[in-house]
Amino acid sequence: MKTVGLVMIFAALSLAGINKAMTITASDREAYSVISMLKYIRTLISYVSTPADKILDSLLESEYKNMFFIKDAREHFSQGESFSSSWKNAIDKNKSDTCLPQDCLEKLKAFSDTFGSADKQSELENCDTYISYFELRQKELHERAVGAPRVYGS
Numbered sequence: 001m002k003t004v005g006l007v008m009i010f011a012a013l014s015l016a017g018i019n020k021a022m023t024i025t026a027s028d029r030e031a032y033s034v035i036s037m038l039k040y041i042r043t044l045i046s047y048v049s050t051p052a053d054k055i056l057d058s059l060l061e062s063e064y065k066n067m068f069f070i071k072d073a074r075e076h077f078s079q080g081e082s083f084s085s086s087w088k089n090a091i092d093k094n095k096s097d098t099c100l101p102q103d104c105l106e107k108l109k110a111f112s113d114t115f116g117s118a119d120k121q122s123e124l125e126n127c128d129t130y131i132s133y134f135e136l137r138q139k140e141l142h143e144r145a146v147g148a149p150r151v152y153g154s
Contacts, residue, residue: 028138028141028142028144028145030068030098030099030100031100031104031134031137031138031141032138033064033067034067034100034104034108034134034138035131035134035135035138036064037059037064037067038111038127038130038131038134039127039131040058040059040062040064041055041059041127042124042127042128042131044058045120045123045124045127046120046124049120051116052077052083052115052116053077053078053083056070056073056074056077056083056086057074059074060074068094068095068097068098069087069090069091069093069094069098070090071090072089072090072093072094073086073087073089073090073091074086075090076089076090082116083112083115083116084112084113084115084116086112087109087111087112087115088109088112091105091108091109092109101137101141103137104134104137107130107133107134107137108130110130111126111130114126
């Protein structure tokens with residue numbers, strides 16, 4: 001009986017470790033997707049001066065349509081909410097559908113604070129600031145993801 005208990009504990013700890021490693025790896029991938037999305041938004045602003053509602057439409061027609069909050073952000077925006085409010089509410093509503101750490105979610109929400117209320121150059125600088133943050137954060141998450149299978153799987 002004691003052996004069965006030890007085997008069950010070992011199995012539970014192993015599965016918990018594998019789950020943790022997979023979550024860290026998913027966080028790394030999602031952070032990379034956020035960087036890519038922010039660069040896409042920057043491109044829309046830089047070359048076409050796309051307004052906020054068209055940016056959301058464009059995201060829905062691109063590879064980012066499955067990003068965990070984009071559909072809801074567009075829905076909230078079409079109901080008359082401001083871009084910032086729509087963006088933040090959609091992230092809050094869908095945060096259980098992402099593996100991004102809480103600090104990344106807060107930064108992603110903060111991205112919308114000045115969005116659509118500044119001149120083109122300020123918008124581009126805002127994008128650059130958040131792209132830089134997420135690149136640094138993704139690098140950290142990637143380093144953790146590379147080591148996670150060894151640490152949490154053993």
